[in-house]
Amino acid sequence: MLSRFFVNAESAYAHCDLYCGVYDPAQARIEALSCKKTLEKYHASEDIHFRQRCVIVKEQRAEDVKHHLMVLWADFFAPAHFETFPELHELFWKAVHQAGEVKKTVDHETVDQLLSYIEDISKIFWQTQKGRDMGVYPPD
Amino acid sequence: MLSRFFVNAESAYAHCDLYCGVYDPAQARIEALSCKKTLEKYHASEDIHFRQRCVIVKEQRAEDVKHHLMVLWADFFAPAHFETFPELHELFWKAVHQAGEVKKTVDHETVDQLLSYIEDISKIFWQTQKGRDMGVYPPD
Amino acid sequence: MLSRFFVNAESAYAHCDLYCGVYDPAQARIEALSCKKTLEKYHASEDIHFRQRCVIVKEQRAEDVKHHLMVLWADFFAPAHFETFPELHELFWKAVHQAGEVKKTVDHETVDQLLSYIEDISKIFWQTQKGRDMGVYPPD
Amino acid sequence: MLSRFFVNAESAYAHCDLYCGVYDPAQARIEALSCKKTLEKYHASEDIHFRQRCVIVKEQRAEDVKHHLMVLWADFFAPAHFETFPELHELFWKAVHQAGEVKKTVDHETVDQLLSYIEDISKIFWQTQKGRDMGVYPPD
Amino acid sequence: MLSRFFVNAESAYAHCDLYCGVYDPAQARIEALSCKKTLEKYHASEDIHFRQRCVIVKEQRAEDVKHHLMVLWADFFAPAHFETFPELHELFWKAVHQAGEVKKTVDHETVDQLLSYIEDISKIFWQTQKGRDMGVYPPD
Amino acid sequence: MLSRFFVNAESAYAHCDLYCGVYDPAQARIEALSCKKTLEKYHASEDIHFRQRCVIVKEQRAEDVKHHLMVLWADFFAPAHFETFPELHELFWKAVHQAGEVKKTVDHETVDQLLSYIEDISKIFWQTQKGRDMGVYPPD
Numbered sequence: 045m046l047s048r049f050f051v052n053a054e055s056a057y058a059h060c061d062l063y064c065g066v067y068d069p070a071q072a073r074i075e076a077l078s079c080k081k082t083l084e085k086y087h088a089s090e091d092i093h094f095r096q097r098c099v100i101v102k103e104q105r106a107e108d109v110k111h112h113l114m115v116l117w118a119d120f121f122a123p124a125h126f127e128t129f130p131e132l133h134e135l136f137w138k139a140v141h142q143a144g145e146v147k148k149t150v151d152h153e154t155v156d157q158l159l160s161y162i163e164d165i166s167k168i169f170w171q172t173q174k175g176r177d178m179g180v181y182p183p184d
Numbered sequence: 185m186l187s188r189f190f191v192n193a194e195s196a197y198a199h200c201d202l203y204c205g206v207y208d209p210a211q212a213r214i215e216a217l218s219c220k221k222t223l224e225k226y227h228a229s230e231d232i233h234f235r236q237r238c239v240i241v242k243e244q245r246a247e248d249v250k251h252h253l254m255v256l257w258a259d260f261f262a263p264a265h266f267e268t269f270p271e272l273h274e275l276f277w278k279a280v281h282q283a284g285e286v287k288k289t290v291d292h293e294t295v296d297q298l299l300s301y302i303e304d305i306s307k308i309f310w311q312t313q314k315g316r317d318m319g320v321y322p323p324d
Numbered sequence: 325m326l327s328r329f330f331v332n333a334e335s336a337y338a339h340c341d342l343y344c345g346v347y348d349p350a351q352a353r354i355e356a357l358s359c360k361k362t363l364e365k366y367h368a369s370e371d372i373h374f375r376q377r378c379v380i381v382k383e384q385r386a387e388d389v390k391h392h393l394m395v396l397w398a399d400f401f402a403p404a405h406f407e408t409f410p411e412l413h414e415l416f417w418k419a420v421h422q423a424g425e426v427k428k429t430v431d432h433e434t435v436d437q438l439l440s441y442i443e444d445i446s447k448i449f450w451q452t453q454k455g456r457d458m459g460v461y462p463p464d
Numbered sequence: 465m466l467s468r469f470f471v472n473a474e475s476a477y478a479h480c481d482l483y484c485g486v487y488d489p490a491q492a493r494i495e496a497l498s499c500k501k502t503l504e505k506y507h508a509s510e511d512i513h514f515r516q517r518c519v520i521v522k523e524q525r526a527e528d529v530k531h532h533l534m535v536l537w538a539d540f541f542a543p544a545h546f547e548t549f550p551e552l553h554e555l556f557w558k559a560v561h562q563a564g565e566v567k568k569t570v571d572h573e574t575v576d577q578l579l580s581y582i583e584d585i586s587k588i589f590w591q592t593q594k595g596r597d598m599g600v601y602p603p604d
Numbered sequence: 605m606l607s608r609f610f611v612n613a614e615s616a617y618a619h620c621d622l623y624c625g626v627y628d629p630a631q632a633r634i635e636a637l638s639c640k641k642t643l644e645k646y647h648a649s650e651d652i653h654f655r656q657r658c659v660i661v662k663e664q665r666a667e668d669v670k671h672h673l674m675v676l677w678a679d680f681f682a683p684a685h686f687e688t689f690p691e692l693h694e695l696f697w698k699a700v701h702q703a704g705e706v707k708k709t710v711d712h713e714t715v716d717q718l719l720s721y722i723e724d725i726s727k728i729f730w731q732t733q734k735g736r737d738m739g740v741y742p743p744d
Numbered sequence: 745m746l747s748r749f750f751v752n753a754e755s756a757y758a759h760c761d762l763y764c765g766v767y768d769p770a771q772a773r774i775e776a777l778s779c780k781k782t783l784e785k786y787h788a789s790e791d792i793h794f795r796q797r798c799v800i801v802k803e804q805r806a807e808d809v810k811h812h813l814m815v816l817w818a819d820f821f822a823p824a825h826f827e828t829f830p831e832l833h834e835l836f837w838k839a840v841h842q843a844g845e846v847k848k849t850v851d852h853e854t855v856d857q858l859l860s861y862i863e864d865i866s867k868i869f870w871q872t873q874k875g876r877d878m879g880v881y882p883p884d
Contacts, residue, residue, distance in 0.1 A: 065521070066498040070490055074600050078486040093710055096659045099376045101485070114254045118280040126274070133273035137266070140258040150373055180494050181601050205381070206358040210350055214460050218346040233850055236799045239516045241345070290513055320354050321461050379656045394814045398840040406837070413833035414826070420818040430653055519796045534674045538700040546697070553693035557686070560678040570793055625801070626778040630770055634880050638766040661765070740774050741881050 067120040069166035070181045072112035072139075076162055078105045079146050080155045087150070102147065109143040109158070116165065120174070129168050139165060207260040209306035210321045212252035212279075216302055218245045219286050220295045227290070242287065249283040249298070256305065260314070269308050279305060347400040348460045349446035352392035352419075356442055358385045359426050360435045367430070382427065389423040389438070396445065400454070409448050419445060487540040489586035490601045492532035492559075496582055498525045499566050500575045507570070522567065529563040529578070536585065540594070549588050559585060627680040629726035630741045632672035632699075636722055638665045639706050640715045647710070662707065669703040669718070676725065680734070689728050699725060767820040769866035770881045772812035772839075776862055778805045779846050780855045787850070802847065809843040809858070816865065820874070829868050839865060 079102050086098040117136040126132050139161035145154050169175040170183055219242050226238040257276040266272050279301035285294050309315040310323055359382050366378040397416040406412050419441035425434050449455040450463055499522050506518040537556040546552050559581035565574050589595040590603055639662050646658040677696040686692050699721035706715050729735040730743055779802050786798040817836040826832050839861035845854050869875040870883055 065525075066494055066501055068494055070601060071494060074486055074488055074491060077600060081486055093659060094708075096376055096656055097663065097707065099373060100380060100660060100663055103377065103380055105485075110254065110258065111251075114250060114280065118250065118277060119284050126277070133277060134266070137258060137273060140254065144259050147377065148374075180497060181490060205385075206354055206361055208354055210461065211354060214346055214348055214351060217460060221346055233799060234848075236516055236796055237803065237847065239513060240520060240800060240803055243517065243520055245345075287517065288514075320357060321350060376656055379653060380660060383657065383660055390814060390818065391811075394810060394840065398810065398837060399844050406834070413837060417818060417826070417833060420814065424819050427657065428654075516796055519793060520800060523797065523800055530674065530678065531671075534670065534700065538670065538697060539704050546694070553697060554686070557678060557693060560674065564679050567797065568794075625805075626774055626781055628774055630881065631774060634766055634768055634771060637880060641766055665765075740777060741770060 066180060067116060067175075067178050068180045069116060069162060069169050072109050072116065073159070073162050073166065075105045075108040075112065076143070076146075076155065076158050079109070080159065083150060083152060083155055106143045106146045109146075110140050113140050113143070113162075113165070116169070120169075120178070122174075125172060132168060135161060135164055135168075206320060207256060207309075207315075207318050208320045209256060209302060209309050212249050212256065213299070213302050213306065215245045215248040215252065216283070216286075216295065216298050219249070220292075220299065223290060223292060223295055246283045246286045249286075250280050253280050253283065253302075253305070256309070260309075260318070262314075265312060272308060275301060275304055275308075346460060347396055347449075347455075347458050349396060349442060349449050350461045352389050352396070353439070353442050353446065355385045355388040355392065356423070356426075356435065356438050359389070360432075360439065363430055363432060363435055386423045386426045389426075390420050393420050393423070393442075393445070396449070400449070400458070402454075405452060412448060415441060415444055415448075486600060487536055487589075487595075487598050488600045489536060489582060489589050492529050492536070493579070493582050493586065495525045495528040495532065496563070496566075496575065496578050499529070500572075500579065503570055503572060503575055526563045526566045529566075530560050533560050533563070533582075533585070536589070540589070540598070542594075545592060552588060555581060555584055626740060627676060627729075627735075627738050628740045629676065629722060629729050632669050632676070633719070633722050633726065635665045635668040635672065636703070636706075636715065636718050639669070640712075640719065643710055643712060643715055666703045666706045669706075670700050673700050673703070673722075673725070676729070680729075680738070682734075685732060692728060695721060695724055695728075765819075766880060767816060767869075767875075767878050768880045769816060769862060769869050772809050772816070773859070773862050773866065775805045775808040775812065776843070776846075776855065776858050779809070780852075780859065783850055783852060783855055806843045806846045809846075810840050813840050813843065813862075813865070816869070820869070820878070822874075825872060832868060835861060835864055835868075
């Protein structure tokens with residue numbers, strides 16, 4: 045699998061004339077999935093100390109989701125993408141806002157909706173040439 | 185001046201049924217202005233140690249701008265605002281993206297453009313009822 | 325309003341031979357006001373998850389208050405100011421300590437007292453020439 | 465792809481009696497790959513401001529690598545794993561130490577070696593039942 | 605006492621050809637002791653707001669313990685040390701893992717065990733020549 | 745040595761009716777000493793990449809010094825201490841301000857002066873009953 049990284053690294057280098065680093069919706073997805081599991085454990089426990097820890101961890105993980113999404117939106121996606129995918133701004137707003145909702149609630153639906161928005165963003169990401177050049181975990 | 189805070193605090197409380205905290209474009213503006221001054225000092229100095237510190241500080245301040253803008257966009261503004269101000273998503277994208285540009289450059293125009301975007305956001309913020317209820321530094 | 329920034333930026337540049345950035349008591353004030361509103365919402369809710377989030381947010385915002393005050397005290401104010409305003413050291417101690425008290429309590433008086441200390445610091449800040457040169461939000 | 469997440473989430477829940485969150489070597493790998501690309505850009509540029517930014521970014525990304533590796537090592541892997549894979553402690557030490565080396569150098573080999581160590585950890589991770597239950601990005 | 609610092613600083617400088625900074629198990633120990641006292645106060649109080657703050661503080665302090673231990677393990681100790689002290693990898697794993705356990709529990713024994721592991725690491729640290737050169741607080 | 749911790753922990757518990765945690769000037773001192781060594785290495789090297797890293801590390805360590813000093817000043821010391829040691833406010837201001845100076849310079853004298861201020865604070869700390877109850881590393 046590593047060899048695929050190195051190939052990508054070389055080709056991305058050629059395509060990216062800005063400072064780009066590495067972009068991948070995987071980062072937001074992992075943190076959102078962590079929110080999901082934290083919530084499951086929250087509901088499966090009666091212990092007050094454990095539940096308080098869940099709230100703390102959920103707060104941090106949801107903030108990480110927001111950060112990773114903001115980076116994708118502002119640094120990876122460019123005006124040409126917003127023309128091709130006119131719903132993209134609103135989709136990102138919904139996703140970042142939803143991460144805030146995940147902080148506020150313990151409902152499973154809220155975090156499932158967040159994962160769904162991230163999935164939508166991920167699909168668009170991988171449809172772009174830039175995404176295929178710069179991403180690390182392409183969908184199978 | 186303090187009394188004005190307390191009035192705002194009470195009225196905001198009544199209007200805001202979400203968890204809102206306090207929102208004000210002043211936070212993004214102060215950090216962006218800090219980027220601007222840092223850049224001025226960068227150009228006014230020949231000292232390599234000082235200039236390296238300017239780059240470090242600019243990196244941090246521009247990141248703070250991005251964070252404060254993201255909070256405003258995702259937590260303060262709501263779907264109704266995006267209908268009234270259809271350019272708002274793109275304006276926020278430009279502003280957050282521009283903060284990234286400020287990291288990348290030492291050009292004065294780049295940070296002036298960032299301040300201008302923040303000014304545009306600020307004007308919209310203060311036109312909303314929610315902004316007038318929840319903001320701390322209304323324009324005079 | 326933006327033009328006022330730029331004028332300040334230029335003049336501050338001339339007056340400030342240290343590395344100063346931008347200083348404004350507005351930053352501490354916004355975070356303290358956020359503590360105040362968080363506390364109001366805490367008392368208005370019976371929901372245990374919501375209340376836990378309030379405690380987490382209050383902890384963070386109060387820490388931000390401490391940080392912003394420390395920067396003002398140590399980096400903005402200089403020995404000449406402490407001669408002109410001999411109570412200034414104690415006032416800052418009271419304010420930073422009070423932010424710690426805000427962490428410890430859910431009493432409204434505690435955060436009102438913090439806001440009052442910040443207001444006192446703010447008045448002194450704007451009385452100084454340096455404050456008028458370097459601040460962003462002068463009192464009206 | 466999302467459906468696979470949810471399956472994993474459910475099964476992991478059953479297997480994990482500790483507080484586990486979500487673990488995946490993908491997080492360390494993405495940050496290390498970001499170090500690699502940063503270094504490529506560093507060498508491709510003569511611009512001193514750009515190069516300083518590369519050093520700052522590399523410092524942060526390498527620190528993130530260290531953090532993600534520490535979490536995997538201390539929270540995911542358990543005594544039974546260290547018996548099955550007796551080289552695991554040393555492998556983690558090498559990887560975390562190597563992330564420190566990446567901070568210190570601009571040599572390509574150093575970051576390639578880091579990626580190689582992370583790849584070795586990743587292979588072991590996916591050989592474990594716990595890894596298959598709790599990971600997000602299984603190898604293809 | 606200060607003079608002892610300066611002597612150390614000079615001699616460490618001579619022995620350390622890598623970038624080393626200053627290493628001392630004291631940092632991990634202070635944070636772990638803070639966890640211990642936080643836990644004592646937790647049990648001595650019935651106040652729900654206070655107890656929530658204890659959980660937040662404990663979470664942060666235990667994370668600091670993990671960070672300080674990781675730095676010691678990966679940056680201070682070198683292959684030669686692991687040969688001389690073959691149990692060192694496992695001891696560090698136990699200590700970092702135990703800091704995670706301290707997050708999860710309110711049992712006194714858990715944090716006492718963490719302090720005991722740190723004490724064991726500390727003893728090994730001070731037995732090394734490098735530790736005597738680079739540490740700040742040698743045992744009396 | 746550990747037994748001394750536990751004795752302290754118990755006695756501090758009895759004396760401290762606020763939330764106190766653990767206080768010790770050792771934390772500020774270690775970070776300041778790290779600034780000192782970083783500066784020594786800075787001057788001993790001609791390598792531009794290494795020197796940039798030194799500036800980044802010095803910026804972070806000096807910020808940590810400021811933070812640890814602020815905690816000591818605002819949370820540990822109380823009005824009664826400021827009466828007994830009337831120079832204490834100014835001494836803390838000098839120390840925190842000096843940590844900012846350490847950021848700005850590469851002069852050895854600046855960081856030696858910082859260490860000297862921290863030593864003065866340390867002496868006062870250990871003269872107080874509260875310091876003897878709550879500190880971890882008493883002077884020998």
